[in-house]
Amino acid sequence: MLLLDRNGAKADPFARVETLDDVAGKAVIVAFDAAEKLLAAAPAQAGVFAPNTLDAEQLSPFLDRLALIAIAFPSATDGRGFSLARQLRRLGFKGILRASGPLFSDQFPQALACGFDEVEIPDANAARQPVQQWLDALKRVTVTYQRDYAQGERILDRRARS
Amino acid sequence: MYAYDEFDRQIVRERVAQFASQVERRLDGSLTDEEFRPLRLKNGLYLQLHAYMLRVAIPYGALSARQLRQMALIAETYDRGYGHFTTRQNLQYNWPKLRDTPAILGLLADVDMHAIQTSGNCIRNTTTDCFAGAAFDEIEDPRPTAEWIRQWSTLHPEFDWLGRKFKIAVTASRQDRAVLKGHDVGVRIVRDADGETGYQIYIGGGLGRTPMEGKLIREFLPRAELLDYLEAILRVYNLEGRRDNKYKARIKILVHEIGLEKIRADVEAEYASIVAASPKADLREFHRIQAAFDAPEFADLPEVSRKLEQAQANDPDLALFVEHNLFRHKHKGYASLTISLKGIGQAPGDANAAQMRAVADLAEKYSFNELRVSHKQNLVLPHVRLDDVAEIFAVLKAHDLATANAELITDIICCPGLDYCALATARSIPLAQKLSRHFGDAATQKDIGELSIKISGCINACGHHHIGNIGILGLEKKGAESYQITIGGDAGDQFAIGELLGPGLPETHVPEALDKLIAVYRRERRQGETFIETYRRIGLAPYKTAFKEIADAFA
């Protein structure tokens, strides 16, 4: 898996674990179902992996205790995760939002605009699309009509100023 | 008319460069074909049966003379000299080469046009009444609202990977000429009891293999809330719409499966959260857009034109044209003039480069430089003086564009079908041509009166067959083309899905079958009644009986 944010590739400080035997004091990611138990096991940083079919409300009781939420993108064309990310940000989630799945570089700016901090892509995809392509993708469309998405320069604000 | 500012231009230019990069990355293997396909579609590029097809966006069907001339140039340079206007007020080039597409997109960008979101599972071109800004019965010009939606929906980061395509239509008239209830979302501009202008919102309409009538989800939405409300609808759809089956992925299926009450509750809850989290959308941008659509300087003219009346008296062809192809304008002495792209025996919606240029010249000279494309696949000069109609008619005649058949039986809506489309199960254009010739006689057409025939070459219904007074669906049965005929469809206020008359017929029998249906109408009609009105009054049975004679003879 390649992990990258707006600055480029990065090492993953979180470990994906299946069991909660040895998580105390560590930064780990578990499946969403185990969120309650993970938090009880006192990790240094708690992350969960959520399917994109999860209701944002189901995550809301945990939001201020989670350091990371990874949202699954089962395929590049399944855009549910973008809306889920928006809702989680609106609910006040301040931790790291990670998009995880076979996205491609043109979707990187969209993911960031919707509130994601980073994307995690399978090695096969990363082999075809090196990090530089992902960074280049951020510079292609530099203005935006949408007002409250974190991307580009906002046309409506520019117009209001002129 | 709205004119692009530097930011609108910048978006289009950047999108062209982005697409060029996507093509490059496909060629060098960075993107797989599977990844590239939706990217190409989102930029209007289809792979058809014989070639690529490029669908150019004509936002809400509004064009300037300069833009239409550019489309003529592209048709000549990069296509076979013509273009095809679609039921979504867009234009398709059927024969461009893949390697030419960046150049074509560049030429389009030169005149503030593009192919953004003309396909793919995203928010498509927003459509409206083809008489927008001119119609006598509109509350206000619907184009500012459509442009507002266009900007909001363009390159939207959240709604680019929906379960399926999403189409929005806007109208501001009492009479619905934009097929509001056949869209994923229909926006009707209304005034409430206090005289405040706002929107009535319909949801979940659509044609395709499961036709559904749009349902009223919000009785009155204040203007300032429109974009936030649309965002709520789109988010609910994006999250909850089905993804397991592409034929069940449109919002109409979601509305049907969970019910209007539930979707209304979900949308209102999401809307409340949006409004609570960020201040309400302000109206500054709307007003900026609205100012750009300022009405042209209409002259103060008498209600009737003596000049036109005299010319009509001397020219029965002109008289017929005036009778059928003029639509009532909001200003005295003006009319909106329909230029039929349904010449008798021709492919509906096609226009060649010379015709496009002639129409562009007319728009410049007689219609404040404005043009519209109608969902009926015709062109419209929205603001012509009655005094000028005879001159315009003469020019149209010289270019084979003066067919006096707007709203008549030969004003056929027809999708490209098996002549072009990779999804088609039957040809549709040759049948449209055949029917056009069959009913082409002016006296016959006049006697039959208003009657819409709509033809689709497969169940996807791009030709709107479900909502034709007579709908024709081309299918493939045991290796042969077979045409199913429906009756009673209506695209307007009395929106209705047509009823199936019986088994499919071979192409050869379709004209005769239509003759039988029309014979029933002629027999049963009351004074002044149109085909659809008679049908509504007497019901399906007599038509079914008449149809059966043909079906039995064939079977």
Ligand code: SF4
């Ligand atoms: S209705 Fe079918 S054949 Fe006609 S254009 Fe649409 S997909 Fe193609």
